Amino acid sequence: MNKFIRLFAAFTVVLLIVETSYSQPERQTTKVGTTVAQFLKIPAGARSIGMGGSAAAVEGDIYSIYWNPGALARMRTTGEASFNQARWIADIDYSFVAAGLTVDGFGTLGLSVTSVSTPEEVVRTEINPEGDGRVWKYNALSMGLSYARSLTDRFSIGFTAKYIREGIWDMSSQGFAFDIGTIYMTNFNDLKIGASISNFGSKMRLDGHNISFNNFPTGDQGQGPQNVESIYKTESYDIPLTFRIGLAMDILRMENIRVTGAIDATHPNDNAEYINTGLEFAFNELVFARAGYKSLLLDQTEEGLTWGFGVNFPVTNTTGVKVDYAFADFGRLKDVQYLTVSITY
Template structure:
């Protein structure tokens, strides 16, 4: 058994490398609810998003729900804020509580919002005077439990909503995650599958229009009531596998390295790498690279920092910041705060 555990990470890496070299087809733009792919947590982003095996805070809800079983203390509250691309705002809030031997229960909300925009059409290209709004949101409930001292499992169930003016689409989805601490205590394996659910389809009153079947003829009705059919789109399903190695961990210094490999249903496979250095278990510096091997990717280097302040001996306050380079699109800054109790 120990021999298998030693060779299995190498075997998985070799198989994944073959997939990366052999797979060249990209299906970018073929799924709905793209906001579900926006990464959560400044610590995770600062490490390039290589977090599926390192997850041990509330952002585990996004990366690997099994990480909730490793939550510090009896519970936690977390808030994440980011100025996302194209003047949009991304927010994430979550809370989790340990329920004894039953496990850990969590709830979360994810929202992508944007300023109101003026309605324009072919007859009034300068604007009609009306304004419309658009937003994406996900509400989730999570459960995680340690099945043994080395193995934990977690689940998310979530309601997903996308809305633009009078049209909306919604569905339900599920996530599952596993964490396994190997016989080498410094090495952890993580696996997760996110956004497994039914397709999304926009419906609403904007799909009902008046239509003239014979525009070149006179005498027929120009106002026949018609319904525009919209297509159904898959959710952005993603499979993650990762390794996290705690290379140094003593009273003064800590150094962790992590690797994550992703297989999405709407893009090519990719690899993310990240490292974290901690001093006195209070000050942290992070660096990483996101989405290596992803075709036509704008993602690049990430960096971040963190500070832990103790409100009381059993109530640490985690303040984290992350910078992510998106090349031509611009840089993205994230801030997160988490309180454990």
């Protein structure tokens, strides 16, 4: 067991080294607005969101695939398929679909798809401020393939490889990224320690029809080279790398009652550090109530209180249906509500 404790410590140090190489030079420089593919930061899973997004060390369902792929190996069932939907800020439509299956002697495989889109808007120009007959919209997609394995009954590790695409009108950008995470259950009241890095990958750059134009190098259409095909050079930008480390523990466990507490420290490469914390109350593992607080210690944020509930409907001894709801307060941006429906098998 000491070997795996050392392995967990070494792995966490590696994560810290990688994260530090992308960290802010100063606390005052938050680098807000310097990364692309911001949709990757929209949280997934009503259970985790109801607990304030404190999910790095929380195990038990398919949504570990988003927060910490190492915890995917510790799903409570052999398999799970789930759909998460939300109407995000500014009428942005957000969907997350995930499925996982544990194969004896091999590990747990997972698949996830994130989809984000905006309503269609008319194209406005200086000449046609009310619209020129064309429409545009933003859309984004991420597809991930995950693998997780328990190396012992207390230590698990997992990985996700994903493809990322963003598009706006006839412009698009593409990239690839990896998530890596681990979770360790200690001997102290089964306290769990989780650590993960999300979105470690390539930079992304917009490309498409709108960067092409016809140039007249001399500035005079009657002299010199005429109608030279040219393109605008677009810059490449990082994607939102995020490092999480968290603790979770059952702070109360009775015959039919369980209360789990969790806390995460999060360090993104495009903002200052912050803390998420939350609680989950379970009655007979059938009815759940949750509450949490997001983005503690972050100076400028509209995020804050979260809460939610869930119901588990057993169908057979090995299958069931779970329905979870979460509410997240966004201050002046109003609120966002999430609905998750899962099938366990």
